[in-house]
Amino acid sequence: MKQGVQGSAGTRAARVPAQQRPAGAEAPVRSRDAVVPGTVRGEHTHGEHPHDEHPHGERPVPGPRAAVRRSSVRGQILDALRTALVTGELRPGEVYSAPALGERFGVSATPVREAMQQLTLEGAVEVVPNRGFRVVRRGARELAELAEVRALIEVPVILRLARTVPAERWAALRPLAEETVRAAACGCPATYGEADRAFHRALLALAGNEQLVRIAEDLHRRSQWPPVRAGRPGRAGLVADAAEHLALLDALSAGDCEVVRGLVAGHFAGAG
Template sequence: MNGEPMAPDALTGPLQRTNLREQVLALVRQALVSGEIRPGDIYSAAALATRLGVSSSPVREAMLTLVNEGLMEPVRNRGYRVIPMSEHDLDEVYTMRLLLEVPGTLQAAANAQPEDLTRLTVIADEIEKTAREGDVVGFLEADRRFHLGLLQLCDNRRLVDTVTAMRDQTRLYGLEALAERGVLDNSAHEHHHMLEAIARNDMDSLENLIRHHLLHVRSDWARPDSVSPAGDRRPRAGGKHDIRGTSAIEG
């Protein structure tokens, strides 16, 4: 690292001293999905641990979990590297999510109780708040809790686990640019619209909202705001939540 001060980001510590591995894993997942951790660059557990104010052990465990899930690969004596996702890969993820999330969420909606809607409304409020503030990390975390929390009501653990894995393979490199333009909150409102459709038992509207929301994921949310000279799509460096500093974080 170059030693210069860096802007606040997804990997700003210190973390709470309980469930460190889970907290680190959640933060690294968010950074991976948003493009803060960039495909092809090498990240050492020691350097990320320093940023988080924890020991290297929970960071290394989190990285190994992502290796086992096929999202990262170890680089001998250097650290870990994100495995790139091609446009075809992302198209496959989008198709899988359509096939699973649409019927799964409709089933979940049929099972939803008033207390479930109350709980999800609190999260939807949080999504809108983070969108207004341009907090991409908070937006991603709340969006994940909302959709998986709703989907769990379908009472199908395997479906939820599969969708969770598909979400982790999604790439949302365009969120930072949308947040900076102040238009991320347009998408945030959709979560309240979904809950309103569930409350009035309007499954046709709910299905349209889910499909539209997933289309964001594959189109404007996924579109990076810069393209390298070689045509490789990459997120812009140096943004509000940028964690890189250099092309590879050395330990």
């Protein structure tokens, strides 16, 4: 797991009026309180001068901006932890403490703990009192159950869309399907996972049911942990899944419901 950049202190000096500073001294630059997943401690990812943020000289409003920063850090940590789960860097059965993970990311334990609480709700980790969070072990049976529930929800919707959505709407999804092919070729399960969810999300969004999309994506995300799925390991499994996306679009564009049914059933059988 790569590390983030720690925000620097120094806000007290930044509030000293200009007339009280020695002649020729510049005002200290206040760094942004943010963590960028994929960066390494020591990289300067937020050292821009304040006037770059406020080109017209507006001064920030402390309350709302502070809230946005906290939310941004928490969200970025959550994304980074999800990536670590998908890649297997956070190993099933292992216990991780919020302070230790915060040290690795260069942030306090608070946003890590908040992100882990969200992962607890998603079923990815469980709380271990006085120790931290244990990554949940998922066996073949649980993954099969997740795939079955996804199929029960998505297959009828996709078949209904196959009968009602015009061909040109399916053509608009082809770039997303092609993106899954490119992501699969990289062999990175986290990169593929994002592209895969984006394709399925756009597909189901055609039904116009936001609750359906939200529930289906939650199940989809859960099915991607642990990273290696039974019967479809490594890059070969990702490439096979991605190829099914293109074949599915072809069948949907042709309005061939029988082919659509077979492809979708096979796709979920492979947990893609």
